[in-house]
Amino acid sequence: xxxxxxxxxxxxxxxxxxxxxxxxxxxxxxxxxxxxxxxxxxxxxxxxxxxxxxxxxxxxxxxxxxxxxxxxxxxxxxxxxxxxxxxxxxxxxxxxxxxxxxxxxxxxxxxxxxxxxxxxxxxxxxxxxxxxxxxxxxxxxxxxxxxxxxxxxxxxxxxxxxxxxxxxxxxxxxxxxxxxxxxxxxxxxxxxxxxxxxxxxxxxxxxxxxxxxxxxxxxxxxxxxxxxxxxxxxxxxxxxxxxxxxxxxxxxxxxxxxxxxxxxxxxxxxxxxxxxxxxxxxxxxxxx
Amino acid sequence: xxxxxxxxxxxxxxxxxxxxxxxxxxxxxxxxxxxxxxxxxxxxxxxxxxxxxxxxxxxxxxxxxxxxxxxxxxxxxxxxxxxxxxxxxxxxxxxxxxxxxxxxxxxxxxxxxxxxxxxxxxxxxxxxxxxxxxxxxxxxxxxxxxxxxxxxxxxxxxxxxxxxxxxxxxxxxxxxxxxxxxxxxxxxxxxxxxxxxxxxxxxxxxxxxxxxxxxxxxxxxxxxxxxxxxxxxx
Amino acid sequence: xxxxxxxxxxxxxxxxxxxxxxxxxxxxxxxxxxxxxxxxxxxxxxxxxxxxxxxxxxxxxxxxxxxxxxxxxxxxxxxxxxxxxxxxxxxxxxxxxxxxxxxxxxxxxxxxxxxxxxxxxxxxxxxxxxxxxxxxxxxxxxxxxxxxxxxxxxxxxxxxxxxxxxxxxxxxxxxxxxxxxxxxxxxxxxxxxxxxxxxxxxxxxxxxxxxxxxxxxxxxxxxxxxxxxxxxxxxxxxxxxxxxxxxxxxxxxxxxxxxxxxxxxxxxxxxxxxxxxxxxxxxxxxxxxxxxxxxxxxxxxxxxxxxxxxxxxxxxxxxxxxxxxxxxxxxxxx
Numbered sequence: 092x093x094x095x096x097x098x099x100x101x102x103x104x105x106x107x108x109x110x111x112x113x114x115x116x117x118x119x120x121x122x123x124x125x126x127x128x129x130x131x132x133x134x135x136x137x138x139x140x141x142x143x144x145x146x147x148x149x150x151x152x153x154x155x156x157x158x159x160x161x162x163x164x165x166x167x168x169x170x171x172x173x174x175x176x177x178x179x180x181x182x183x184x185x186x187x188x189x190x191x192x193x194x195x196x197x198x199x200x201x202x203x204x205x206x207x208x209x210x211x212x213x214x215x216x217x218x219x220x221x222x223x224x225x226x227x228x229x230x231x232x233x234x235x236x237x238x239x240x241x242x243x244x245x246x247x248x249x250x251x252x253x254x255x256x257x258x259x260x261x262x263x264x265x266x267x268x269x270x271x272x273x274x275x276x277x278x279x280x281x282x283x284x285x286x287x288x289x290x291x292x293x294x295x296x297x298x299x300x301x302x303x304x305x306x307x308x309x310x311x312x313x314x315x316x317x318x319x320x321x322x323x324x325x326x327x328x329x330x331x332x333x334x335x336x337x338x339x340x341x342x343x344x345x346x347x348x349x350x351x352x353x354x355x356x357x358x359x360x361x362x363x364x365x366x367x368x369x370x371x372x373x374x375x376x377x378x379x
Numbered sequence: 380x381x382x383x384x385x386x387x388x389x390x391x392x393x394x395x396x397x398x399x400x401x402x403x404x405x406x407x408x409x410x411x412x413x414x415x416x417x418x419x420x421x422x423x424x425x426x427x428x429x430x431x432x433x434x435x436x437x438x439x440x441x442x443x444x445x446x447x448x449x450x451x452x453x454x455x456x457x458x459x460x461x462x463x464x465x466x467x468x469x470x471x472x473x474x475x476x477x478x479x480x481x482x483x484x485x486x487x488x489x490x491x492x493x494x495x496x497x498x499x500x501x502x503x504x505x506x507x508x509x510x511x512x513x514x515x516x517x518x519x520x521x522x523x524x525x526x527x528x529x530x531x532x533x534x535x536x537x538x539x540x541x542x543x544x545x546x547x548x549x550x551x552x553x554x555x556x557x558x559x560x561x562x563x564x565x566x567x568x569x570x571x572x573x574x575x576x577x578x579x580x581x582x583x584x585x586x587x588x589x590x591x592x593x594x595x596x597x598x599x600x601x602x603x604x605x606x607x608x609x610x611x612x613x
Numbered sequence: 614x615x616x617x618x619x620x621x622x623x624x625x626x627x628x629x630x631x632x633x634x635x636x637x638x639x640x641x642x643x644x645x646x647x648x649x650x651x652x653x654x655x656x657x658x659x660x661x662x663x664x665x666x667x668x669x670x671x672x673x674x675x676x677x678x679x680x681x682x683x684x685x686x687x688x689x690x691x692x693x694x695x696x697x698x699x700x701x702x703x704x705x706x707x708x709x710x711x712x713x714x715x716x717x718x719x720x721x722x723x724x725x726x727x728x729x730x731x732x733x734x735x736x737x738x739x740x741x742x743x744x745x746x747x748x749x750x751x752x753x754x755x756x757x758x759x760x761x762x763x764x765x766x767x768x769x770x771x772x773x774x775x776x777x778x779x780x781x782x783x784x785x786x787x788x789x790x791x792x793x794x795x796x797x798x799x800x801x802x803x804x805x806x807x808x809x810x811x812x813x814x815x816x817x818x819x820x821x822x823x824x825x826x827x828x829x830x831x832x833x834x835x836x837x838x839x840x841x842x843x844x845x846x847x848x849x850x851x852x853x854x855x856x857x858x859x860x861x862x863x864x865x866x867x868x869x870x871x872x873x874x875x876x877x878x879x880x881x882x883x884x885x886x887x888x889x890x891x892x893x894x895x896x897x898x899x900x901x902x903x904x905x906x907x908x909x910x911x912x913x914x915x916x917x918x919x920x921x922x923x924x925x926x927x928x929x930x931x932x933x934x935x936x937x938x939x940x941x942x943x944x945x946x947x
Contacts, residue, residue: 198907199907
């Protein structure tokens, strides 16, 4: 029964990892860009939430109302002003620029907020739990996070495959010049995609801030979790990303149970095993 | 005399160090069909791309409805009413047939062309609307490409080698629809390697040879010999 | 009539001369420099070597790795293990550490070569993280908090402290020179020609019969070998090791990448110029702490957007200079 609980916790945290990954997957799908600063942007969102909750006295979960638009705006500006210039066949410029961005964000946050560990308090919901019977219990907050993750991924699917914006994303990613012939301004489409990605990052960041301690240096680890979830799930598939996140969460939970020092290692090993046995991922749609 | 719809004026165009067009000029009146013929590499596609805005040009090298649009980016020329059916169809592989048509109408320009009208024009497409666009046959893909361009309700339709890679019977089928397209008040520039088809469909013909206009005139008045000479540069 | 390939240019002749003179001066450094300058020079040599190796990997073979710290740390830990647990003399342990890294690099490559482009880059980071976590599990080498090299091992290098400093300095100089010469030799050979072909157009290279995969694997393993030796040397000098310092992304990847980008990627001279600029900046700005890193990141971004060929790239394009004889000119002999 204890194992069942552990696995359940792992599944729920997998939802958070899937949210880390969804923004990454979206950007790669639309513009073949991997944002090395992605994890640091999640941490940035957490700090924005910190500032919003401190100044406005809101519950962190309500701060989403401010954090999401702020991060979306940052995403639009970032893409339009900096990242659009790096797109092209050469993969060095976007990789190095986003790497530089990662260093800037980490050290900027360090300067502004110091290396102190922070956490946002969401109140009673943090300790509330739902009993499923038979000795199984789930925390209300982790369950909420998972539900939000599923909703976000579902929402992205609908957006991509049922709306005009989604068509614009897919068309621009297929063939930029011909997309222009449809009246689409590539620079604007890419910037919208980044804005959307950072909106998802904002949600992930707020949940991260409420769930655990955070400080400016934890960005790269979130990037790696997101990346592992994307690769395990299969490139180009958003639901696959959810599956990948769940696998990662469960692997980490099992590892932690065996020995607390093995938590991260277990996740990485699960990733390497999937990479070795099924490199295209579990539900691939795109040959990346 | 009414102002021409499209005026290309001493257009130069090239790719890096390679110049493809040398001072090309062309006029098109509203409601006209003009054919541009020439051998491979003569610069026909480059001409259409320059008109559509996919290639840079001097500001006054392309005049549309009396306005200089040479510096207008491609995505804004669509809004003005210029649509290109690209060489090789270039349908979006991630989109279905229906979605390819819908994205053509992205801008929502007013006009006679709707999804229903396109289905009337090309009935075979309505059966295949949910299929991935690139899974269709060459001829059907060409129909989707034309339909996609029409969905933007253009005033000027540019067709780049729509017969390329298609069986003659399919080509005839597509060109048979041309009167229905032009009948809606559209002006068309057809780039063709199939000279017979081009002369049958167009009122005016331009022949390009190595980036220059070697011959132009009314389709009915040009002799075979004159066209041969201009085409091959003999 | 036969055809010969000539490599030298007027500027490269000057460059080689400057290089040789500089080398002689540096070799004599123990006689004119104090302890601090020797340490600084050794650090500079280490970065020139690391950056040159990364440049070969990313700028020439197109394998952009942000995980080379895996091999720096691996080499360092192996040095500690070989000397402390197997009583191998430290100087002999350096090439052995390199060899071990080369062996480990083969299965690692088999795994991560399944990833392409940006995902390959992050994959290399994951591998480095795994190495770091594994190192923290090895309690006999200090586990998570690290360990120091016992005095007996250090004194085994040379009887006096002064000679120990000299020897470590000369080993560092010898290593960086060997690595640079190897890289220049490689680029002059037909493998170098193949590399340039791969860099310019991989598909075309493959269709011309170049075994792209084998060459990339060879480069990856070779770079791991060199990187691990440098790592072993660095931590032999530092004497103390811990997982976080040995596998530090900042020290061994961020700085190396910035050096190479600012100096000029895809050119042999780039890492040398970049290291000089980097150390000049560090001497003047290091007190600023994280602001310094922030500026470094900003400079790297600006260079990448405005001058992607780096400082040497700009110079080479403008003046056509080359420091090393790497040009290829066909000359006919009648």
